[in-house]
Amino acid sequence: MHGVLTIAATEIRIGLRNRWIILSSLILLAFALILVLLGSAPGGEVKTDAVTVVVASLSTLSVYLVPLIALLLAFDAIAGEIDRGTLQLVLASPVSRGAVLVGKFLGHVTVLGIAVSFGYGIAGLVAFFATGGGDLSALVGVGRLIVTSIILGATFIAIGYIASASVRQTGTAAALAIAIWLFAVVLYDLALLGGLLASQDGVFARDIFPWLLVLNPADAFRLYNMSAIDAAAVGSNLGGGAGAALPLSGLATMLSPIAWAILALGLSTLILKRIRP
Amino acid sequence: MSEIVKARNVSMKFKAVDALTDVSLDVAPGEQVALLGHNGAGKTTLFRILLGFIRPTAGSISIAGFTPGSDGARRIVSYLPEQVAFPKMLTGREVVRFYARLKGAPLDDVQAVLAKVDLVDAADRRVETYSKGMRQRLGLAQALVGRPALLLLDEPTSGLDPLSRQHFYELIAEVARQGGAVLLSSHGLSELEAKTDRVAILRKGQLVADAPLSDLQREANLPIRIRVRAASSEIDSVHAEMGGARINGASVELFCELGDKMRILSRISGLGAKVEDVDVSPPTLDQIYRHFSKVGDDETPRGML
Known part of the structure; x- marks a missing residue:
């Protein structure tokens, strides 16, 4: 336990020092503010309040940005330490390999959590006050977005560890991380859309598509946030149409990223245990 | 007192390569042993076995009675790899404190080892501002923290200027005086400056010498x-x-x-x-080293594959 906290604290300290936290906060904040400013225009016409519109836009932004930030945080975790020779030192000390990974995970999730909380928190407050206050429950939506974004980020941090532990070069790990991002948040959805268009009889749309949608942690995250803010009021999206047929609904949708996180952590621990530095 | 390192007929085979063949080596508490050999002679392989990162394909090895890599062994072993780059953003003190915590060493030790390696003044500066020699000394500080019973140092003096090298040997002599065993590797005898108690020479994975330097001088009879x-x-x-x-x-x-x-x-x-x-x-130390690392080059008494 001692080792876990020591490693986590050091990761957080490095995240603060190398401006990772500042940089990713600013990126999230910048994108979020753009959405806040652009999103206030349609907000006037629809009955939904502006903050809710912003939360809906931000959850779509999260699907792209949060996994990217998470993977960029994680790809260096094992491969980079092997490169620099510090993994040998850590593994030579009386700390179990599982504890090393859990410590890094806690540290990286905290780093990501701080960035997401700052970025979205400030954007949410700006949207709230820019529209002259209003319903406080809209801020609950911002809080929900922050918490679920951190869960989504944790999932991709754990998946990033698999990439980082499977290869020996940091460069390869980085390429693998980008490939995972591209597949999970871009190509996967495109493939699903293609599947919907191709299947004429509707079997795919009815029986397979909802499962495949929930299976992807990024899509599951979007589904949950959209259903939570009653997406129908804000506009349609990929999940909106399939809402009724989903195998999981409401909070249960978030089981997908959580299950992925646990699975990925277990798998990367197994790989790390087999590494012979 | 019983040996800290006890290696018996250790062999290590990587696919087609025999990295180590039938190596037996003991290191007692308070003893400083130098492991010499060319690049690829098997020095780092032996270290990796001692750390439990890899398991030998034959033979037995124990560290104070523990299996290498077990909790008991890792608690008493400290390691300095040939090349290590600590996080640039951390200060020297933070780096040493990190490893002290991992080893469960008292944090008072941190200041003491920083003083030993002469890094107290720079302790609160970031590692990125350190010179090569300072980084090397930081690596040594990290290895010294927690008073390890066995210190494994992989080419610790390469890249050090003669003055820091001398200081380095004073430090490990102190470790040995306090009962710690030191096993360090090096490219050549001249770098050792005759400072260790015993010299073991590896050639193509085989131990071709294991004796005090004066014995080797006599035996080589150059x-x-x-x-x-x-x-x-x-x-x-x-x-x-x-x-x-x-x-x-x-x-x-x-x-x-x-x-x-x-x-x-x-x-x-x-x-x-x-x-x-x-x-x-x-004869110079280098000539003696060359004598042993090349001896019998042609007869190649390598076992069958």
Whole structure:
């Protein structure tokens, strides 16, 4: 336990020092503010309040940005330490390999959590006050977005560890991380859309598509946030149409990223245990 | 007292390569042993086995009775890899404190080891501002923290200037005085400056020597070189008298065994005024190392694959 906290604290300290936290906060904040400013225009016409519109836009932004930030945080975790020779030192000390990974995970999730909380928190407050206050429950939506974004980020941090532990070069790990991002948040959805268009009889749309949608942690995250803010009021999206047929609904949708996180952590621990530095 | 490191007939085979063949080596508490060999001779492989990162394909090895890599073994072993780059954003003190915590060492130790490696003034500066020598000393500080019973140092003196090298050997001598065992690797004998108790030489994965340096010097029995400089008018008669080889037109070079040295020197002094100067040089550490690391190069007594 001692080792876990020591490693986590050091990761957080490095995240603060190398401006990772500042940089990713600013990126999230910048994108979020753009959405806040652009999103206030349609907000006037629809009955939904502006903050809710912003939360809906931000959850779509999260699907792209949060996994990217998470993977960029994680790809260096094992491969980079092997490169620099510090993994040998850590593994030579009386700390179990599982504890090393859990410590890094806690540290990286905290780093990501701080960035997401700052970025979205400030954007949410700006949207709230820019529209002259209003319903406080809209801020609950911002809080929900922050918490679920951190869960989504944790999932991709754990998946990033698999990439980082499977290869020996940091460069390869980085390429693998980008490939995972591209597949999970871009190509996967495109493939699903293609599947919907191709299947004429509707079997795919009815029986397979909802499962495949929930299976992807990024899509599951979007589904949950959209259903939570009653997406129908804000506009349609990929999940909106399939809402009724989903195998999981409401909070249960978030089981997908959580299950992925646990699975990925277990798998990367197994790989790390087999590494012979 | 029983040995800290006890390796018996250890062999390590990577696919087609025999990295180590039948190596037996002991290191006792308070002993400093140098492991020498060319690149690829098996030094780092032996370290990785001692750390439990890899398991030998044959033979047995124990660290104070524990299996390498077990919790018990890792608690008493400290390691300094050949190349390590600590996080640039952390300060020296934070780096040492990190490893002290991982080892469960008291945090008072941190200041003590920083003082030992002469990094107290720079302790609160970031590692990125450190010079190469300072980084090397930080690596050593990290290894010294927690008073390890066994210190494994992979090429710790490469890249150090002679002064820091001397300081380094003082530090590990202190570790040994306090009962710690030290096993360090090096490229050549000259880097050791005759500072360790024992020298083990690996050649192509085989242990070809394991003895105190003075024993190795005697065993190698390399000739002593004697150079006689004579006045240019007398050089021919000196050469005729002593034999050997002419050098530079004004010197004669002779090689002799240790036992013959005094007899030859007295013959030279018998030449009287013809001789201007005599220079006697015993075999250098590098020559001795080369003798052992190359000995039997041709007979290749390698076992079958």
